Amino acid sequence: MPHKPDYLKRILTARVYDVAVESALETARNLSQRLNNQVLLKREDQQPVFSFKLRGAYNKMAHLTPEQLARGVICASAGNHAQGVALSARKLGTQALIVMPVTTPKVKIEAVAALGGTVVLQGESYSDAYQHALQLQAERDLVFVHPFDDPDVIAGQGTIGMEILRQHQGPIEAVFVAIGGGGLISGVASYLKAVRPEIKVIGVQTHDSDAMHRSVQAGQRVQLPDVGLFSDGTAVKLVGEETFRITRELVDDYVLVDTDEVCAAIKDVFQDTRSVMEPAGALGVAAMKQYAARHGLQGKTLVAITCGANMNFDRLRFVAERAEFGEQREALFAVTIPERPGSFKAFCELVGPRSVTEFNYRMSDADAAHVFVGLSIHKRDEAAQIAHQFQQQGFPTVDLTDDELAKEHARHLVGGRAAMARDERLLRFIFPERPGALLKFLSSMNPEWNISLFHYRNQGADYGRVLVGLQIPAGQEDALQRFLRDLAYPWVDESENPVYRLFLR
Numbered sequence: 001m002p003h004k005p006d007y008l009k010r011i012l013t014a015r016v017y018d019v020a021v022e023s024a025l026e027t028a029r030n031l032s033q034r035l036n037n038q039v040l041l042k043r044e045d046q047q048p049v050f051s052f053k054l055r056g057a058y059n060k061m062a063h064l065t066p067e068q069l070a071r072g073v074i075c076a077s078a079g080n081h082a083q084g085v086a087l088s089a090r091k092l093g094t095q096a097l098i099v100m101p102v103t104t105p106k107v108k109i110e111a112v113a114a115l116g117g118t119v120v121l122q123g124e125s126y127s128d129a130y131q132h133a134l135q136l137q138a139e140r141d142l143v144f145v146h147p148f149d150d151p152d153v154i155a156g157q158g159t160i161g162m163e164i165l166r167q168h169q170g171p172i173e174a175v176f177v178a179i180g181g182g183g184l185i186s187g188v189a190s191y192l193k194a195v196r197p198e199i200k201v202i203g204v205q206t207h208d209s210d211a212m213h214r215s216v217q218a219g220q221r222v223q224l225p226d227v228g229l230f231s232d233g234t235a236v237k238l239v240g241e242e243t244f245r246i247t248r249e250l251v252d253d254y255v256l257v258d259t260d261e262v263c264a265a266i267k268d269v270f271q272d273t274r275s276v277m278e279p280a281g282a283l284g285v286a287a288m289k290q291y292a293a294r295h296g297l298q299g300k301t302l303v304a305i306t307c308g309a310n311m312n313f314d315r316l317r318f319v320a321e322r323a324e325f326g327e328q329r330e331a332l333f334a335v336t337i338p339e340r341p342g343s344f345k346a347f348c349e350l351v352g353p354r355s356v357t358e359f360n361y362r363m364s365d366a367d368a369a370h371v372f373v374g375l376s377i378h379k380r381d382e383a384a385q386i387a388h389q390f391q392q393q394g395f396p397t398v399d400l401t402d403d404e405l406a407k408e409h410a411r412h413l414v415g416g417r418a419a420m421a422r423d424e425r426l427l428r429f430i431f432p433e434r435p436g437a438l439l440k441f442l443s444s445m446n447p448e449w450n451i452s453l454f455h456y457r458n459q460g461a462d463y464g465r466v467l468v469g470l471q472i473p474a475g476q477e478d479a480l481q482r483f484l485r486d487l488a489y490p491w492v493d494e495s496e497n498p499v500y501r502l503f504l505r
Contacts, residue, residue: 007190007246010155011162015062016055019091020047020159025167025303028272031285035292037173038301041269042164045281045309049111051233052160052307053077053147054084056183059156060145061088069094074142076100076133078126078180078232079108080280080308081147086117097142099133101125103229105278105312125227126180127237148183149240158187164303165195173300174200174291176255176284178307179212180234182243188305189250200252204287206231206262212239212247213254230259233280233308255287262286263319264326269306276316281308286326324376325407330357331383332374332400332407335390339369341450345442350393351375354386356438356456360414362504363421363452363469372406372414374458414455417504421452424469425480426500430490431456431464437489444487445470446479453504467494469504 023046028039044052061073072095075085082098089096098117100109103124112119122132126147137144146153164175175192177185189201205213208228215222223238239247257265262279265286269277277285284304292302324330337343344361351373358374377383383401390397400406418424431437438456453469472480484491494500 005151005155007151007155007158007187008194010151011158011187011191014055014059014152014155014159016059016156016159018062019058019087020055022163023047023160025164026273028269030272031268035289035302036298037292038299039288040168040301040303041273041285042160042303042305043273043275044160044305044307045275045277049080049083049087049115050309051080051083051281052157052184052305053080054087055159056148056150056153056156056187057081057084057145058088058091060150060152061085061092061094063152064092064143068143072097072140072142073145074099074133074137074140075145075147076126076130077147078129078235079104079112079310080233082112082117082119083108083115083310085145086112086115090116097136097140099129099136101129101232101235103232103235105232105310105315107312108310111310125229125235125237127223146240148181148186149242150183151242153183154187154190154242154246156187157184158191160184160305161188161191164188165192168301168303171301172196172199173297173302174202174252174288175303175305176202176204176288176291177305178234178280178283179203179205179239179247180209180236180280182212182239182247184305184307185251186243186246190246193250201250202287202291203247203251203254204283205234205254205256206283207256207258209235210256211236212244213256215239215244216248216251216254228259231262231279231283233278233310234283253291255291257283257286257290258326260322260326261290262326263322264324265289266319267323267327275306275309276311277306278308278311281306322407324357325401328380329376329378330374330401331377331386332358332372332403332411333383333387333390334398334400334406335371335373336396337369337371339363339365339367341447343369344451344454345439347371347395348438348442350390350395355458357458358411359454359456360411361451361454362415363418364416366420371454372400372411374411411457415453415504418452421469421471421505423471423473424452424495424505425472426453426494426497426504427468427470427484428492428494429466429468431466432489437464441487441489444483446476446483448473
């Protein structure tokens with residue numbers, strides 16, 4: 001740009017409140033106590049489109065001339081900017097054409113259509129959609145509304161920084177801001193550094209979508225060949241020219257987070273607010289936790305911008321599964337135990353009072369049983385200590401806590417047919433989710449019976465669903481019924497289930 005925009009003036013005069021609200025700056029009480037710092041959440045998920053993006057979109061479109069609005073607008077977006085443009089277009093009485101990547105969550109596509117925007121799906125990422133949008137703009141003579149690399153858009157997002165300082169006038173150590181293309185952090189940093197330069201502005205990206213971090217390190221914009229799509233709201237291959245200039249000048253530091261850390265942060269925000277962030281919306285919280293631990297911060301005021309909550313409901317299953325790893329509260333192990341009656345019970349006694357989060361086993365070898373075990377832990381280094389303890393007691397163990405194949409796939413694939421599992425009965429139980437429930441089961445069981453299959457996964461409920469294969473010799477039906485009656489756990493015999501016959505028997 002030939003002249004640097006006066007962002008302080010642009011932010012102070014931005015037109016955003018025709019559509020946006022001044023979102024709350026809330027104390028996250030549980031997280032504050034855990035981190036021993038005052039944690040404040042800037043709740044941009046409270047906006048009408050559940051994201052900050054409508055601020056910049058409306059500010060840009062409110063500055064268009066009547067002739068430009070009559071032509072209609074077009075944008076490229078991974079979802080949240082699209083909703084901001086669609087809502088702004090409806091407010092200003094113009095038509096909006098929205099180009100979105102095919103990977104965009106369905107909830108965002110449906111939201112744009114509900115606001116009156118016309119959706120075109122193209123490409124695997126924002127950058128792919130952006131190139132297609134430029135072609136359509138030229139063909140149809142539409143006005144392009146950039147999601148981040150535009151002074152009016154940047155100024156609109158900068159009103160968030162203005163609100164933070166108005167809402168909290170005391171000391172602030174740092175503000176954590178997610179970065180996709182850089183519009184949000186450029187606007188927030190422009191205001192904070194002009195008014196309160198002592199406040200650190202920390203940029204946050206995921207390891208697999210870190211275009212801004214790499215660009216700042218290289219001193220020039222770096223285009224990524226591909227980007228991770230878990231945090232789809234920040235999946236940008238190439239940052240903007242203006243946002244790169246501002247970010248390089250004003251941002252103090254960068255934190256890169258992984259998927260597990262983001263899932264844990266989504267859980268943290270939910271526990272404090274009962275709201276569910278999308279992955280991009282939780283990046284700031286994930287980075288705050290990492291940054292506070294790395295720098296040993298105590299008694300400081302830290303702000304994270306929760307910038308979006310457009311989460312597909314179906315993704316919650318994955319988030320809940322991975323949050324325990326992000327919080328470093330679950331460890332996974334592959335443990336080898338002797339294939340003989342009583343060894344399973346001996347192993348469980350060694351586990352002791354620790355909470356078992358998962359147990360997968362299928363008979364496959366005459367001499368050794370390989371079991372997949374999850375245990376609750378309080379901190380990461382406990383995993384190595386537990387593995388060492390198992391080894392000392394004669395159970396060869398591999399720590400799988402950081403193994404992506406184990407976390408993503410292997411835990412669901414342990415099993416298969418077992419030719420050795422003669423006289424097998426398959427029983428499905430509901431165990432009370434309390435310490436000792438498994439040991440009660442094992443202690444009540446006839447010691448001559450062998451466990452040929454065992455599957456359990458903690459689902460966070462007050463009861464656990466357990467699938468057990470028992471090798472029960474002929475003529476012991478009465479003994480089995482007495483065992484089940486005395487155990488008094490709800491159960492179903494699945495021995496004739498077609499799924500069992502097709503895949504496990």
